[in-house]
Amino acid sequence: MSSAAHADHGAYYVPDPSRWPITATIAIFTMFVGGALSLNHVSAGPMVLGAGFLLFVYMLFGWFGAVIGESESGKYNEQVDVSFRMGMGWFIFSEVMFFAAFFGALYYARMYSVPWLGGEGAKVATNQFLWPQFTAAWPLFNPPSNYGFEQFKETIGAWGVPFWNTCILLTSGGTVTWAHWGLQKGNRGQLILGLAATVALGALFVFMQAEEYGHAYHELGLTLNSGIYGATFFMLTGFHGFHVTMGTIMLAVILGRSIKGHFTPKHHFAFEAVAWYWHFVDVVWIGLFIFVYWL
Amino acid sequence: MSQAAAHHEHEHHDHHPSGITRWLTTTNHKDIGSMYLIFSLIMFFIGGAMAMVIRAELFQPGLQFVDPQFFNSMTTMHALVMIFGAVMPAWTGFANWMIPMMIGAPDMALPRLNNWSFWILPFAFTLLLSTVFMPGGGPAGGWTMYPPLVLQTGAAFPFLIFAVHFMGASSIAGAINIIATVFNMRAPGMTLMKLPLFVWTWIITAFLLIASIPVLAGAVTMLLTDKFFGTAFFSAAGGGDPVMFQHIFWFFGHPEVYILILPAFGIVSAIIPTFARKPLFGYSSMVYASAAIAFLSFIVWAHHMFTVGMPLAGELFFMYTTVLIAVPTGVKVFNWVATMWQSSMTFETPMLFAIAFVILFTIGGFSGLMLGVTPVDFQYHDTYFVVAHFHYVLVTGAVYALMAGTYFWLPKWTGHMYDEGLGKLHFWMSTISVNVLFFPQHFLGLAGMPRRIPDYSVQFADFNMISSLGGFVFGLSQLLFVVVIVKCVKGGAKATDQVWDGAHGLEWTLPSPPPYHSFNTPPAPETIEGGMR
Numbered sequence: 001m002s003s004a005a006h007a008d009h010g011a012y013y014v015p016d017p018s019r020w021p022i023t024a025t026i027a028i029f030t031m032f033v034g035g036a037l038s039l040n041h042v043s044a045g046p047m048v049l050g051a052g053f054l055l056f057v058y059m060l061f062g063w064f065g066a067v068i069g070e071s072e073s074g075k076y077n078e079q080v081d082v083s084f085r086m087g088m089g090w091f092i093f094s095e096v097m098f099f100a101a102f103f104g105a106l107y108y109a110r111m112y113s114v115p116w117l118g119g120e121g122a123k124v125a126t127n128q129f130l131w132p133q134f135t136a137a138w139p140l141f142n143p144p145s146n147y148g149f150e151q152f153k154e155t156i157g158a159w160g161v162p163f164w165n166t167c168i169l170l171t172s173g174g175t176v177t178w179a180h181w182g183l184q185k186g187n188r189g190q191l192i193l194g195l196a197a198t199v200a201l202g203a204l205f206v207f208m209q210a211e212e213y214g215h216a217y218h219e220l221g222l223t224l225n226s227g228i229y230g231a232t233f234f235m236l237t238g239f240h241g242f243h244v245t246m247g248t249i250m251l252a253v254i255l256g257r258s259i260k261g262h263f264t265p266k267h268h269f270a271f272e273a274v275a276w277y278w279h280f281v282d283v284v285w286i287g288l289f290i291f292v293y294w295l
Numbered sequence: 296m297s298q299a300a301a302h303h304e305h306e307h308h309d310h311h312p313s314g315i316t317r318w319l320t321t322t323n324h325k326d327i328g329s330m331y332l333i334f335s336l337i338m339f340f341i342g343g344a345m346a347m348v349i350r351a352e353l354f355q356p357g358l359q360f361v362d363p364q365f366f367n368s369m370t371t372m373h374a375l376v377m378i379f380g381a382v383m384p385a386w387t388g389f390a391n392w393m394i395p396m397m398i399g400a401p402d403m404a405l406p407r408l409n410n411w412s413f414w415i416l417p418f419a420f421t422l423l424l425s426t427v428f429m430p431g432g433g434p435a436g437g438w439t440m441y442p443p444l445v446l447q448t449g450a451a452f453p454f455l456i457f458a459v460h461f462m463g464a465s466s467i468a469g470a471i472n473i474i475a476t477v478f479n480m481r482a483p484g485m486t487l488m489k490l491p492l493f494v495w496t497w498i499i500t501a502f503l504l505i506a507s508i509p510v511l512a513g514a515v516t517m518l519l520t521d522k523f524f525g526t527a528f529f530s531a532a533g534g535g536d537p538v539m540f541q542h543i544f545w546f547f548g549h550p551e552v553y554i555l556i557l558p559a560f561g562i563v564s565a566i567i568p569t570f571a572r573k574p575l576f577g578y579s580s581m582v583y584a585s586a587a588i589a590f591l592s593f594i595v596w597a598h599h600m601f602t603v604g605m606p607l608a609g610e611l612f613f614m615y616t617t618v619l620i621a622v623p624t625g626v627k628v629f630n631w632v633a634t635m636w637q638s639s640m641t642f643e644t645p646m647l648f649a650i651a652f653v654i655l656f657t658i659g660g661f662s663g664l665m666l667g668v669t670p671v672d673f674q675y676h677d678t679y680f681v682v683a684h685f686h687y688v689l690v691t692g693a694v695y696a697l698m699a700g701t702y703f704w705l706p707k708w709t710g711h712m713y714d715e716g717l718g719k720l721h722f723w724m725s726t727i728s729v730n731v732l733f734f735p736q737h738f739l740g741l742a743g744m745p746r747r748i749p750d751y752s753v754q755f756a757d758f759n760m761i762s763s764l765g766g767f768v769f770g771l772s773q774l775l776f777v778v779v780i781v782k783c784v785k786g787g788a789k790a791t792d793q794v795w796d797g798a799h800g801l802e803w804t805l806p807s808p809p810p811y812h813s814f815n816t817p818p819a820p821e822t823i824e825g826g827m828r
Binding site: 014015016017018019020021022024025026028029032033035036039040063079082083084086087090091093094095097098099100101102104105108109112113114116117121122130140143144145147148149223224225227228229230231232234235 | 531543
């Protein structure tokens, strides 16, 4: 039992010793070792990676299970709630900065490295000495050197699948907010329906994105290996797609908890944390749609 | 809610698992703080041993002991171990121990996350240090991991990248925890402008961590995909640019410099007023100066790469912003000196280290100004002048503040006074030898000796030999530090609650050693004097 919990009388909540953090560390360590061995073509690599992943999933159930249990038994006071909010908020900010690195790479390539290789401004000599036949363009169908890079025929236009995906994500932002209204009003049906719709839209987005990747790889010849365009395209959309997948799983957990009767109109931080995350993923997509697909 | 019930709960919670399980599962800020500090001390000696290899090899011109590849892996690993393994965890250790006590909280805001941030580190460093024994050797392209050189790393490469990811996760989790603790766990009456400066500088550090570490994670992820998945981020042949890595890396790297030094400013700002028996001069200007430094640290990054062929406008912009940092830093140095002005100082070991910090860190700051001026940096770039500069700010800066802080709070942590004679011996041995070690490196650099090179022209021989001798003495002197700590943990004169005459702040109102949970209920508002006094 924790030394909790005279919440309203200014005492503090400090959780008991927990075996979950060390389990998480060992799981991630195992995954990293497995991943590194796989990249080095050591045959045991994938197995180690898989074992780490299983332990990681076990840890997620255990750690989140413990926190959900404590939350449902009413141990968390207002102060704990605020700590969680700050934690989630700053975690999302750190994710924003993670994306910023990849967006930075995109802007740098478009504004500087490609034009410079094409001899723009003071960089005439760069073009003359390295690849005099190279002309700068974006999308960059023909990288300076053809050696080692795949050429592609076409890019994925903004107004096809990416446009519909934008609509899907924006709608899902609306459905999750509608679900939140339901939760605040104590209307469980609206909560569950809204969440189910959001999960479905998230899954649909991931499915369409996967289809689009297949199209790019098999018909357009656009791959990770297609010079700087392919690299930035797949890194940004892939990292985003990974986040949508995570967000969808998180929403599905919240849906499951809502069906089980968790959360009260006043006390539902987990719901809000996932909703924040979902809006963050949404906003990143708007950035992607504008700078990767459209402009 | 009665006193008795609360007391009972308190008693109950002090029971914790025994043996190794206690340390693996602990959620207690003091346990975790101690583990951070011990881990950091071990890393300090591992990184130090690597430095000894470097100085032994450079003792004379020619190749004596190690082959060049191993030498380069030593310079690379020395930096990674010292930055990510010694200094950063030491600051988090201090934060864990001191912040809850300083703000009147029972513990950190997110104790399980706290355990996780610590336990990542030994595993991350297992990944990193194991690379030295792999085919192709450890990473040897420098801690800055510039492509294309770093992409030639052997089997160590993915381990290096994942180790960086892992340490980054630890830092971000730690930073989030500190922000939540300071903003959410302060005792009533502990307003922001009453916070001790160590807490202030740590919040600012935490913001820097959250904003910069993910960018490093992004940069090394792109290295990984460039090496294994055929992307062209840092390959000009594919339309990318190796220099782009340097931009992204230093967007992280420069804030990182302040991550290493800001908590040092906080510690020195706690120690000098204590032994000067005078309130800190210019408390609020210290807070604003720290914030200004943190802001500027995000717009100076390209001063690490003046020689890559940036457009002129870039060179000028980054030169001006860089020298601008001298202003808030000057405010701080002025305030420390003004605090000592006409005060009744005594010179216990923490104070000696703090005064040495002010003088020697300022020398490092001045050489930094020289490096910040673009045209002259073309001469100094990648020479031993740079090595001398950043060792003055990191060893006689960050590490000296760590030692000052250790001596300052060791009686509070252990309940015993340390051996003052040995402490002073440690200080004087360190301070003399560290200057013999690093000062001649300025001359070597100005004369043109490049860094990260296992062999050199004969005209550099004398100063290198002097520098190596200083290095060996400095290395050996640190064994005294361990002796002092071990002796103090084992016993010694009983420390009072206040420990030092001039000590003010909530941590000194608790017994020495403090109870397992610092403040189970918030301290009375009238006991809070605040950093300003």
